[in-house]
Amino acid sequence: MKPANTFKYENRLAKSVSTKGGMSAAEALSAAQKAVDAVRDPTIAEIDANLKEIYGLGEQLKTTNAFDEDALQLMYICANRVVAMGGVFGLGELGQAAYSLCELVSRFQTMERFQWQLVQVHLDGLRLLRNPDDHAAAIRDQVLAGLRQVATSVG
Amino acid sequence: MSGKPEARLNLSKATVLLLQNNQTELDILGQVFIGFGVKAIRKCLTLGEANDCIKNGIMFDLIIVDCDMPGGVGFDFVKGVRRMEDNDNRLTPIMLVSGHTVPSSITKARDCGANFVVAKPITPKTMLDRVMWLAREERQFVVTETYAGPDRRHKTFGPPAGTKGRRHDDVSAKLGKASGPDMSQSDIDALLNPKKASL
Numbered sequence: 001m002k003p004a005n006t007f008k009y010e011n012r013l014a015k016s017v018s019t020k021g022g023m024s025a026a027e028a029l030s031a032a033q034k035a036v037d038a039v040r041d042p043t044i045a046e047i048d049a050n051l052k053e054i055y056g057l058g059e060q061l062k063t064t065n066a067f068d069e070d071a072l073q074l075m076y077i078c079a080n081r082v083v084a085m086g087g088v089f090g091l092g093e094l095g096q097a098a099y100s101l102c103e104l105v106s107r108f109q110t111m112e113r114f115q116w117q118l119v120q121v122h123l124d125g126l127r128l129l130r131n132p133d134d135h136a137a138a139i140r141d142q143v144l145a146g147l148r149q150v151a152t153s154v155g
Numbered sequence: 156m157s158g159k160p161e162a163r164l165n166l167s168k169a170t171v172l173l174l175q176n177n178q179t180e181l182d183i184l185g186q187v188f189i190g191f192g193v194k195a196i197r198k199c200l201t202l203g204e205a206n207d208c209i210k211n212g213i214m215f216d217l218i219i220v221d222c223d224m225p226g227g228v229g230f231d232f233v234k235g236v237r238r239m240e241d242n243d244n245r246l247t248p249i250m251l252v253s254g255h256t257v258p259s260s261i262t263k264a265r266d267c268g269a270n271f272v273v274a275k276p277i278t279p280k281t282m283l284d285r286v287m288w289l290a291r292e293e294r295q296f297v298v299t300e301t302y303a304g305p306d307r308r309h310k311t312f313g314p315p316a317g318t319k320g321r322r323h324d325d326v327s328a329k330l331g332k333a334s335g336p337d338m339s340q341s342d343i344d345a346l347l348n349p350k351k352a353s354l
Contacts, residue, residue: 002299002300004297004298004299005297005298005299006295006296006297006298006306007295007296008295008296009246009295009296010246011248011289011290011292011293012214012215012216012246012247012248013169013216013217013247013248013286013289013290013292014290014291014292015216016165016166016168016169016216017164017165017166017169017286017287017290018164018165018290019165019168020165021163021165021167022163022164022165022166022167022192023163023164023165023192024162024163025162025163025164025283025287028164028190028191028192028279028283029190029279029280029283030190031190031191031192032186032187032188032189032190032191032279032282032283033190033279034190035186035187035189035190036183036186036187036190036278036279038186039179039182039183039186042179042182043179043182043183046179076255079255080223080254080255081177081179081180081254083254083255083275083276084177084180084223084254084275084276084277085179085180085183085276086276087275087276087278088183088276088277088278092276095275095276099254099255102254102255103255106255106257106258109257110258
């Protein structure tokens with residue numbers, strides 16, 4: 001095996017960041033939050049579209065009540081998008097529930113098994129956490145803890 | 156007034172490449188960097204677009220790649236960039252962003268040559284922390300037959316016990332005999348408790 005070639009190199013980002021002028025971290029954060037807020041509405045719409053697709057796939061899986069590779073993969077992709085977007089606009093707990101659903105589906109895929117009830121409880125959790133202000137924080141925490149327990153019980 | 160002055164950052168001249176296969180996520184990430192003052196942002200939804208940007212002579216200061224692209228193509232993209240010997244973008248800091256990661260992707264993320272992985276959701280705070288962390292990056296670049304990218308070791312513990320190591324600066328963890336006189340206690344104290352020079 002050839003020896004490793006190890007060398008130092010110029011960090012272009014460091015050079016760029018440290019040039020004179022610019023803004024403080026607080027200014028950068030404030031400006032970035034303002035810029036991100038400009039895409040709030042389309043992002044919330046996208047989250048809801050993905051949730052709708054997840055619920056639709058749930059109905060499909062309920063009917064067949066069997067391991068359906070394609071439907072599970074699509075559900076995984078949609079849930080992973082909710083993971084990515086939920087926490088940006090105050091729906092962090094929804095994102096965590098979606099992460100738990102991803103974990104559950106991933107475990108189903110690895111083991112090629114399926115159990116509808118475990119999916120159903122996740123869909124109920126997503127519905128509840130989509131409107132977090134309607135529920136006390138303690139209840140939301142319990143829901144998330146329960147979902148994590150359900151997901152990790154597989155395998 | 157006390158305390159040190161707040162750190163400043165200037166990304167107005169930085170060029171950033173974003174590769175995400177979902178338009179909404181790409182827009183969020185783009186907005187974060189617009190807020191940070193970046194004027195040159197290349198937003199790519201496909202691997203082809205990103206490859207064109209890299210090969211068209213644009214020099215990037217930062218590349219951000221989505222781990223969640225179908226078929227793990229994000230990892231392949233990073234691996235490809237790191238192996239472009241005639242393209243200086245191979246040394247550009249690369250950050251992976253990841254939602255849920257299936258077990259098979261964890262080793263791919265580790266071995267593709269990215270500087271590190273950031274968990275989604277990407278908020279301005281998370282991204283700023285990571286950008287500043289990357290700007291302080293001092294790890295060396297390593298090229299081997301199986302890996303090209305920043306040194307994956309954040310701390311050097313030496314090669315595994317019983318092996319010689321493959322790098323010229325690998326030092327065995329086994330201590331040999333002393334090669335010189337012991338340091339005096341005052342030398343040791345000076346190392347552990349450095350004082351400002353008073354003129």
